[in-house]
Amino acid sequence: MKVTTDKINSNLIKEVEEVSGQKVSACFQCAKCTGGCPVVWAMDVYPHQILRYAQLGLADELLNSKTLWICASCQTCDSRCPREVDIPKVIEALRLVLLRARGGNYLHPNNLPARVLENAPQQGLVSAFRKYAR
Amino acid sequence: MSVKPEGFEPLIVAFCCNWCSYAGADLAGTSRMAYPTNVRIIRVPCSSRVNPSFIIRAFQRGADAVLVAGCHPGDCHYHSGNFFTRRRFTVLKQMLEYMGIEPERFQVRWISGSEGAKFASVMNNITAEVKSLGPNRKLRDAR
Amino acid sequence: MRYSYYPGCTLKTKAKVFEDTTLQTARALGLEFAEVEEWQCCGALYPLNTEEVFPLLSPVRSLAQARAAGCTKLVTLCAGCYNVFRRTNRTMRSDAEVRGKINGYLEEDYRGQVDVVHYLEILKNDVGFAELAEKVSRRLEGRKIAPYYGCLLLKPRNEMDFDDVENPTIFEDFLRALGANVVEYPYRTECCGSYLSMANEEVAATAVGRILTSAFKNGAEALVVACPLCKYNLEEYQKGFREAAGSPAAGIPVLYFTELLAEALDVREQDGQ
Amino acid sequence: MKRIGVFLCWCGSNIAATVDIEETMAAARKMPGVVYVDHNKYTCSEIGQAMIREAIAAHRLDRVVIGSCSPRMHENTFRKTVEAAGLNPFYLEIANIREQCSWVHKDKLTATEKAISLIRTAVAKAARSEPLFSTEMSIERRALVIGGGIAGIQAALDIADAGFEVDLVEKEPSIGGRMAQLDKTFPTLDCSACILTPKMVDVAQHGNINLITYSEVEKVEGFVGNFTVTIRNRARSVDMEKCTGCGDCYAKCPSKVDSEFEMGLAKRRAIYTPFPQAVPNKPAIDRANCRYFTSGKCKVCQKVCPAGAIDYEQQDQLVEKKYGAIVVATGFDTHKLDNYGEYAYGKHPDVITSLEFERLVNASGPTGGKILRPSNGQPPKNVAFIQCVGSRDKAKGNPYCAKICCMYTAKHAILLSEKVPGANAFVFYIDVRTPGKDYEEFYNRAYEECGATYIRGNVSKVFPDGDKLVVRSVDALSGALVELVVDMVVLATSVDARADARELAQKLSITTNAYNFFNEAHPKLRPVETQTAGVFLAGACQGPKDIPDTVAQASAAAVKVVSLLNKESLLSNPTVAEVDIKLCSGDMSCLAVCPYGAIAEKFIEERHGREIRKRRVAEVNTALCQGCGACTVACRPGAINLKGFTNEQILAEVDAICL
Ligand SMILES: Cc1cc2nc3c(=O)[nH]c(=O)nc-3n(C[C@H](O)[C@H](O)[C@H](O)COP(=O)(O)OP(=O)(O)OC[C@H]3O[C@@H](n4cnc5c(N)ncnc54)[C@H](O)[C@@H]3O)c2cc1C
Ligand SMILES: Cc1cc2nc3c(=O)[nH]c(=O)nc-3n(C[C@H](O)[C@H](O)[C@H](O)COP(=O)(O)OP(=O)(O)OC[C@H]3O[C@@H](n4cnc5c(N)ncnc54)[C@H](O)[C@@H]3O)c2cc1C
Ligand code: SF4
Ligand code: SF4
Ligand code: SF4
Ligand code: SF4
Ligand code: SF4
Ligand code: SF4
């Protein structure tokens, strides 16, 4: 991982800010978001680091991170963020950037275990497909 | 369409508040920052002292542009004077534009006592802008 | 009082019991729930980006219908629907640009006139918990019940305005009105993993495990929820944790709050389950 | 016709090299009203000034125009010059032909042309100048200090030591403020009481200080030098003359309530002194909690009081007093934690605020200085300190930094290590801010010598687990998730303005910022003055502050007060607004824009035929007017004018420029 002026000046931040409607630069790295995230232990890049990487234009590290697919949009983090950053919106924007750039979907109905398809409530399936597919 | 006479030298009246912009002009002076001679300054205690009627009068008497300069919002020596200035002159500007006065001819600028260079550059710019517009004929008294 | 009622997909299918007990109890309490006629799926998620407005069409259509039907309140049950409706309505009230787009498309003039409420809010504000307590015929005396709020009822903090995000009390007050013993435990507002259970079961399972362990430790004999997805997750991943925590082998029931309400009001009809 | 003299200055070659003095003089001679023109190499020199004085006498000049450097340079010098020659000092006008002409222009031809124009403009203005006079105002040579914390105490002592009488008004039964609640103080760790109580006693014993406790300011009228203030002495129910401070009453009072001073960690009685070293050490009855006042039965205190000092019939009293200057020193409140449910404050007894912690470590506090867990009275082993609670949080707290909490948290960590051997402090922070003399060193000591572990992460949640507390965060530096199991959590709560600050600001005609801290007149250069002349600020009421800053500001405010009260009288600024009541329509548009509250309405009686009618007009208080001129523009009928910068003068300047 290396920070360069080119990366910091790249378009990624602008694109993420536009799609998410959030000000990435507002984050002052207090990490309160990460401390309360219920699934943080499964993430490779923590929520506060997502914001930091975005501030530094570390596009590859962001777009390859598992975190984008782990965040449950539970909104615990943004409900506590002192700088009014809606973190799941930033994560969602990255997810969209990625799905658009790479095409294809993260989740396909065929990949779901039959047990899940059978038992899970509609609401869960609809949510998942809206999150993971384009 | 205004006609541009050769060698036209505009006359510009500038109202400067005593605490910031007038001091900025003085600093431009002590720092020997050259700017054109077209500007004449009238010293007022605060930009909020500038009555719109002074500006109209200047245009009527043949000024080619008028500048009102005061302290930056929040820095006013009298605390809130320049807020009134800002509000008043947005209205006046619209009115002048409605009467056909080009926006470049009436400008409001915030120049602090330490902004000698800004003062000089504002003078350079406004002079250049008005030069290219040509003389003010819209409001000038028929005399 | 008459309310427009938006059931949502899940209450018509996998969470039938949620709908049944809702309608039974509402009737018993003299509340009239008139189902929105041509409702469609609300989309399950409120869009988290600035570009998508079309997912809002469906909820707005239902809201506009509620208004046309002369109702000032639209009631939802599922926490997911509630979250989508509440936020959509807020957007329609405050965001002129989105409002313009949606109304243009729907040929409506909906500006957020209808209030989106949750059944719990009706019980608290319109019926009143004190009054509710008086109507209870079978108090849930001695039952140790742990309320589980999850996320969507409460968050985002500045948009939902349902209860204090960090220290909500509405579920507890409700349970006390029914005469139950409320189990306090710190994980009642921690996320259950939500839709992660579709794609990433391991993560969801761990999230659920923490909630259950905390509830077990504090003596819970049942959990009560307001969301079919919470219920699914809490039930689906119980086994492993029960064993790990050395808890009773039999599953802990996860109930919709309306099931308890129906029981306490003694109006539960046989629903074939 | 006016007789105007014009004097041109060369300023050596500074002016003369660029402006053709001869030509300018020739042009000046032709200007209307000009009867005499002269020039000088250095006008500000004694020779130059003498020349002007002589010319005034010789040519009977009644207006003087000097073409020289900026008026910001020598206006005062030259005013004195013309005054010495017997003219009104405001008969002088200066044309700035140096800073705004010779120094910024190179071409001699156009520079001379401009200089002539500038002289003509000044001549036009001078022709319309009128004599202006300052008025002399008497000064009430006494000061009022509002608030008896360390700020008010220091200001009162300094003013009193300078020989002026001071009234110190404090709303509580005792002075002392927050500092009285603290244990040891950073950065030196000297005991707060040891340095504060002697000062409190000094206040009580100082011949020039009149201590008015249990009282509040009700109304403020007047202006600098002459304020009239109404003070409400709340009924104390104890006769201060008779009471000896023996304490028998509160030993026997049956009604117990949470002690505000102890932050609710201990009880006090309904008749009470807030703390043992209170000044004055005489109790007051808190009527809301007294059995006699709430139910009509009790009167125990009256029965036991050996001095017969209890007086249930006492009423609030309004006292009107006059002052020349006022110091506001009402201090701060700590932030309410209603929005911070994630920290479990109020849900678990072992989660406490920093001010509660101060009481726990304080030797005269509820635990006698032992740090004990409120839940079980046992000393804690692991303590988490959370910084920035309610600060730097624009979503649900104060967006600003509270300035003192990084330092007092370091102090708390140090005190913990001293008082509970073997205990561990964990400090969660966003940034550690320690700008100040010996401050960084103090913070270094907390982690280097006293073993505190600093973790860079804003705590997200605290929750109980059995009889312990779990603190969830992350160490942002290492990227490690943090889940600490601790015995106690201390929240470094933010600093808020007093709840009644805005109300008090209104009474004093001063302003507050968005968070209700009082505004200083200039953030850098007039930090203790307010926009209202004669009203000064000291301490945390102006913004979060520690004790050193508070005391420095209090002494500075005292100096300002003393230099004001030291004057025999005040000279008013003569360039003030003036209302022509004939033109005034009484719509009071002027009043709305005046930043100094210098305009008031007045009713005049006018004869209309036989009838006498009352009419509203505006009146300018020349003591308050600062001469900004905003009102003149707000006035539609043109009834209000600014002396020294009249409409006529400015229009004449415009005309002269545009000739
Ligand atoms: C937990 C904590 C620890 C601290 N530790 C330190 C430390 O170690 N070192 C340090 O330098 N600083 C410390 N401080 C900061 C210190 O407390 C303040 O700097 C100081 O108290 C400010 O003094 P003050 O006189 O401005 O305000 P206050 O102490 O608040 O005094 C104001 C006084 O005015 C009175 N008052 C309020 N309103 C009115 C009214 N309307 N009319 C009449 N009277 C009124 C109040 O009753 C009070 O007596 C600490 C603060 C806290 C919260
Ligand atoms: C890069 C930089 C940026 C800054 N920016 C800001 C800012 O944006 N805002 C802000 O508030 N502050 C700023 N400051 C701080 C500000 O400069 C100081 O607060 C301020 O200058 C201190 O004033 P002073 O009078 O105490 O000291 P000084 O300005 O140092 O004045 C001391 C004077 O005493 C004279 N002197 C020294 N020794 C003797 C002697 N033995 N006998 C006689 N005379 C002597 C010196 O020649 C000097 O004239 C900045 C400082 C720096 C370095
Ligand atoms: S809580 Fe907000 S400010 Fe703090 S690190 Fe997370 S996004 Fe940044
Ligand atoms: S929204 Fe995502 S990142 Fe934020 S707390 Fe929930 S799971 Fe974690
Ligand atoms: S009066 Fe001003 S311009 Fe003239 S010599 Fe003195 S400093 Fe120079
Ligand atoms: S008993 Fe009487 S004299 Fe003693 S402190 Fe109380 S009021 Fe004062
Ligand atoms: S009368 Fe009031 S103050 Fe006095 S002892 Fe009784 S309760 Fe206490
Ligand atoms: S002083 Fe330190 S703890 Fe207090 S608000 Fe500022 S940064 Fe936070």
Ligand code: SF4
């Ligand atoms: S604005 Fe003018 S007319 Fe109106 S009250 Fe003031 S002075 Fe009189």
Ligand code: SF4
């Ligand atoms: S000149 Fe300024 S200060 Fe004086 S009365 Fe007018 S507005 Fe007020």
